[in-house]
Amino acid sequence: MIMEKNAIKRVAILTSGGDAPGMNSSIRAIVKAARWKGLEPYLVYEGYKGLVEGDIRPASDIEVDRYINQGGTFIYSARFPEFKEEKVRLKAKEQLDKKQIQALIVIGGDGSYHGAQLLHTIGIKTIGLPGTIDNDISSSDYTIGFFTALESIVSNIDRIRDTARSHHRCILVEVMGRYAGDLAVYSGIATGAELIITAENKMAIEDIVKVVDHQMNKLKKDSVIIIVTEHVYENLKEIAQKIQTETNVDTRESILGHLQRGGTPTGMERYVAAQMSTYAIELLCDGQSGLAIGLVNNKLQALPILEALAQPRPKYIELINKYAKINQEK
Template sequence: MLKRIAVLTSGGDAPGMNAAIRAVVRSGIYYNLEVFGVYRGYAGLIQGDITPLNEGAVGDIIHRGGTFLYSARCPEFLEEAGQRKAVTELRKHQIDGLVVIGGDGTFRGAQRLTDLGFPTIGIPGTIDNDIPGTDFTIGFDTAINTVIEAIDRIRDTASSHERTYVVEVMGRDAGDIALWSGLADGAESILIPEVSFRMEEMIARLKRGYERGKKHSIILVAEGVGRGMEIGDRIKEETGFETRVTVLGHVQRGGKPTALDRVLASRMGAKAVELLIAGEHDKMVAIRNNELIGIDFDQAFEQDHQPDLSMYELAGILSI
């Protein structure tokens, strides 16, 4: 019988993780469970850095970015010996189930724990929105709103000085941040890892805009495509346009979560507890068509994340 559960965050932080932790803790208490927090992810789990959490421990955190449980890398957990240490610590604290919040790497670790006989449920928390099987991940909406706000400010300067701006955003393997932000902010070109592009075509688009009287342009680049500085240098060399480059970097991970991320995180946190109570494990909470479901980790691992390419085509149509 499920009596005690624990929650941890792992991998890169994402706005809304605190809201998810809060939902796990308070939902667990509502269902008469004892809830524990694991500090510093899998590293803390191996070290036994596990603390009871009550309602007050998660008060006043729903609006805060980052994760108050912290996150850390843990090479030791990649090995079976480290995974067995983690299970030993969970058993020592008489914990019956674990909720992990993070991305692909976090879920693979969770699956290893399940393979060793420990029930685990995952909640997708990553700004990249690159977890297959779910429409959205916690933190994505906040990240794109951060990017949009930055582009709005950059556009003011681009317009005032008649410049071309290249804005590099996060997305090593996934282009959702660039795609959604670029469409929302009317970028002239959006470069994402999932779609090949020709520099010559982008240059031609910029020149056509200039010839019809356009005085400034925004080029949005996902980091997985290439370095913004190199692309900016090439644009300046080919066109002669005054070109500037902004790399937004880790500013995209921080900040207060949006209402959408707070609500999504709260719903997913409660759903994770419900799945554990129902005896489910080796699953991830997903949202599809605004419905929360549990899907096997294998479904997420076996698929490749794909952005909505109809949005990419629409962005091209609207930026003529």
Template sequence: MKKIGVLTSGGDAPGMNAAIRAVTRKGIYRGAEIFGITNGYQGLIEGHIEKLEIGSVGDIIQRGGTKLRSARCERFKTDEGQQTGIEQLNKFGIEGLIVIGGDGSFRGAQKLTAKGYPCIGVPATIDNDIAGTDFTIGFDTALNTIIEAIDKIRDTATSHERTYVIEVMGRNAGDLALWAGLADGAESILIPEKTDDLDSVIQRIRRGHDRGKKHSIILLAEGVGKGMEFGNKIEEATGYETRVTVLGHIQRGGSPTAFDRVLASRLGAKAIDLLMDGQAGKMVGIQQNHLVVHDIENILTGKHEIDLDLYQLSKELSI
């Protein structure tokens, strides 16, 4: 395989640029030409493809977002859209494709592979909700962004003796809320996988107040519900002044952490090895700090499992 394409798709995640850099330079190291496709599958359909050189990916490893940009594309879900994408790849002589993104991006890669066009998936999403890998590119950076925000919110919560509900992203996974809540000593953590009922949260707040605690931090994963609704219910039930902060897309930006840069570099380089060694329809991940390879089909039908031992620990430490 002498010509390989790479694209980023779905929501951006810090570390995507590091993965693009690794794919490009490892591919060139192994004697291949690398072609970047801008704006994800939409750009693939429209033929927005250009050759990447070593210098094309210089000075991007520390940058958030994605050099290749990203877009969601409903047309690529159709057979016609997929066939148009393959025709564009064939026009440039590109023989295989590396897709950096989440499960929606992998579905596109699976469709292309089924049509005889080899693809490899690299998991990149701040939600950390992909089966078959302990961590996805971008999760660690988003986590640290959340922790920094909570630290600042705690300062004002203490000053004004308030309860704060902080809503974080994660889609239907609670990893961001769980890890951030444990790291920042939150009184309660509400996640889709194992949600406390509101009464138990309120009781915990009251117990803390009775022993002289002046503030409380509640972490809420967006997959559980809206922060404003929970904040209003808590204030009505306790009578304590309650504020809500929705961190929003600030969690998706910023310079990637060292962990995400190294992870992206390892996964991107491995993806090149898989394609050039004749593999297709695979996703490369990391488990117990070892690179692993799974069939994308199994990843899409599998389920990401959260570490409930961490959840139990957070409850034990927030008594």
């Protein structure tokens, strides 16, 4: 949908879905860019739930400056499946109209994008920013939150490798990603993991056992690290027990969990967040709406939200196989 340039006077910002480091940096950049363009910025607290309930407050420069280097989202997030209902979305529009807010920037994952698209169809000017540690928004090479989560995972796997070497252990490490393997692939390559397992290369337990046996008992390595994307296997503890029984190699499992979500956003995270956020304001001021912003080949781009959601996922199987061969060498 196209509108007259500079027709908007007020813009609101909300974060939705799982929190991600860099969201606060993005909020700050949007607020600063909005004021630079002569717009009044507002903050929506608790995502789409807060939008429907009318928890919409004027943005404070002092407040957004305070949170630039903090993880999470200081305006909070909430799961709100009720937003799929038309009457609920109309209530959200009513809340924005009441405050004379013409535009909304949504920072979140694919579910958040769907919400922005639905608002776009009923007359709210919307822009989506990819905010998720999973890096599963395929219209962007990198999402806000991915870089910091990756650093957290790499740091923890390095520590896990220390103790694995000290005790001649195999350790299975489960990382987040939902159904995307990006965190597993990037962290596996960065830490020299002997195996990287994602949904696209799920291995039979017997084959995992063979790899561990060869690495530890034949090649006499002092440790083996196996990185697994969440949801690939139901019970890592059982797999660890199977490996230990079949190979006589002391084997443990480690689920990194929510520590992957938090932490101070990296410099690259803040840079990407600032670039995307400023671009979002520029697009709104240029009369554009219903778009999702991405970073592709280090260049900013904007696609219609539904087109962005339809982009194919990258395939990592060749990369995974290559580094399995490299990292399994003595």
